[in-house]
Amino acid sequence: MNQFKLSALALGVAMGLPLPSFAQTAPTDNPLRKELLDLQARMAELEKRLQSAESNKGMTPEQQQDFNRIAVKAEALEDSRDFMGMKNLKISGYFDLAYVYNQAQDRAGFQFINPVQSGGYGYDNSYFGMAMLDFLKETDSGTRWHLTLAPNRGAGAIIDGSSIVHEASVSVPLTDLQTRLIAGQIPDWSGYEFVPAPQTKLVSHNLLFDFTLPVSYTGIGVDIVRGKWETKALLANMNASLRTPHQKAPVLAYRVDYSKGEFDGFGFAGVHGNVANYADGGGSQLPDSRLDTFEFDAYFIRGDLTLQGQMSIGRQKNAAITLDPVTGEHRDAQWWGASTLMAYKFQPTLEGIVRLDYLNNEKNGGGLLGYASSDGRNGIGPGWSYDSAASAWTQTNPERGANRTALTVGANFNFNANTTFKLEYRSDFASEAVFFDARSNGYRKTNHLLGGAMVVSF
Known part of the structure; x- marks a missing residue:
């Protein structure tokens, strides 16, 4: 009977010791975790020896001392882990070195942690070429604390040009773990594409991602999960960590997801409220104006096949590129x-991808979220034509903005569990000559981009 009790105790201690959660770190990379694993191995060996002993024998004094010493040391290591705040702490990150060739810009080279503000956000200078470090901590009460750092390339850098914070948020349980209060700086959650490179299949992003979606929200709201439905809603500043004078009203931002089954689902998101207006104000900043956006996205992922899609619509008051030709308003x-x-895995490590985008932006000379003036690099605004008599380029029809189409084909190769190589060729088309050609100092209707990336994550 004594032998049975000791065996059960040894087995319970050996198998029940929790390990500190150093996310995706090999056991030998962390001394504390390695020592706990060594202790478990020793206790398992001791239990095996006890089970093989004769039924009328118990522990020897040496075995009892060894067992007690291991139990005390394991408990001390657990206390040390908890004291240092390592319990339920996950640390992850990635490195995304990109190479981009832009034909119209006559530019080719590597991009990595380059400042977004220096060249302006664009489809050839989007959320790639990043280094990101992510900390996720959950307390015993269920509160989650999330901090993501991304120097020069994250949401904070796009908003103010200097912040390295991409996300800084908390999620606090209210009535239960499925009903939470969320607050802080939270990246936009719209569409089927994500910001982190390990979660995207191509190097560049689609036209809707780059030109019709917000960057982030700073505010407070709720996250509610009920069965297959999840609803998130915020009252927040959009694309601003601090409102300027005469800005008082927050926006309402929301996201609803439905996981239909194991392989498919859909979601929709929207933003409604007053936001910054970047239209030409004659040398002064125009007052905030009403923004209303709505998007619907869906996915089907089964086996080697991936299908994803998104539809978006938006409107911002008084933010068109061209003024009324009669009233000047x-x-x-x-x-x-x-x-x-659409993506298909030809082999477990090799995947082919095709993406097709369309963006209609012709009304009132064009104008998109954050883009209220002509942009020859991104192909936004009225088209241009060459006037040989004046030897100058002039706008063909200021009332009509360019509609945009982009076709991207690419592949990614999973070299190992942590390393992915990406390659893509992208052709952008416009209904008007809106792409500025740096070599001829003129405008064209098409542009071509070649991109590659090496993504290493942990």
Whole structure:
């Protein structure tokens, strides 16, 4: 009977010792975890020896001392782990070195942690070329604390040009773990594509991601999960960590997801409220104006096949590129578009991808979220034509903005569990000559981009 009790105790201690959660770190990389594993191995060996002993024998004095010493040391290591705050702490990150060739810009080279503000956000200078470090901590009460750092390339850098914080948020259980209060700086959650490179299949992003979606929200709201439905809603500043004078009203931002089954689901998101207006104010900043956006996205992922899609529509008051030709007053910017992606794994490590985007932006000379003036690098605004008599480029029809299409084909190769190589070729088309050609100092209707990336994550 004594032998049975001791065996059960040894087995319980050996198998029940929790390990500190150093996310995706090999056991030998952390001395504390390695020592706990060594202790478990020794206790398992001791239990095996006890089980093989004769039924009328118990522990020897040496075995009892060894057992007690291991139990005390294991408990001390657990206390040390908890004291240092390592319990339920996950640390992850990735490195994304990108290479981009832009034909119209006559530019080619590597991109990595380059400042977004220096060249302006664009489809050839989007959320790639990043180094990101992510900390996720959950307390015993269920509160989650999330901090993501991304120097020069994250949401904070796009908003103010200097912040390295991509996300800084908390999630606090209210009535239960499925009903939470969320607050802080939270990246936008719209669409089927994500910011982190390990979660995207191509190097660049689709047209809707780059030109119709917010960057982030700073505010407070709720996250509610009920069965297959999840609803998130915030009252927040959009793309601003601090409002300026005369800015008082927050926006309502929301996201609803439905996981239909194991392989498919859909979601929708929207933003409604007053936001910054970047239209030409004659040398002064225009007052905030009303923004309304809505997007729907869905996915089907089964086996080697991936299908994803998104439709978006938006409108911002008094934010169009072209003024009314009769009254000279500002008019509304309006847009709608769609994007679809198909991917297929020809081998477990090799995947082919095709993405097709369309963005309609012709009304009132064009105008998109954050883009209220002509942009020859991104191909936004009225088209241009060459006037040989004046030897100058002039706008063909200021009332009509360019509609955009982009076709991207690419592949990714999973070299190992932590390393992925990406390659893509992208052709952008416009209904008007809006792409500035750096070599000829003129405008064209098409542009071509070649991109590659090496993504290493842990």
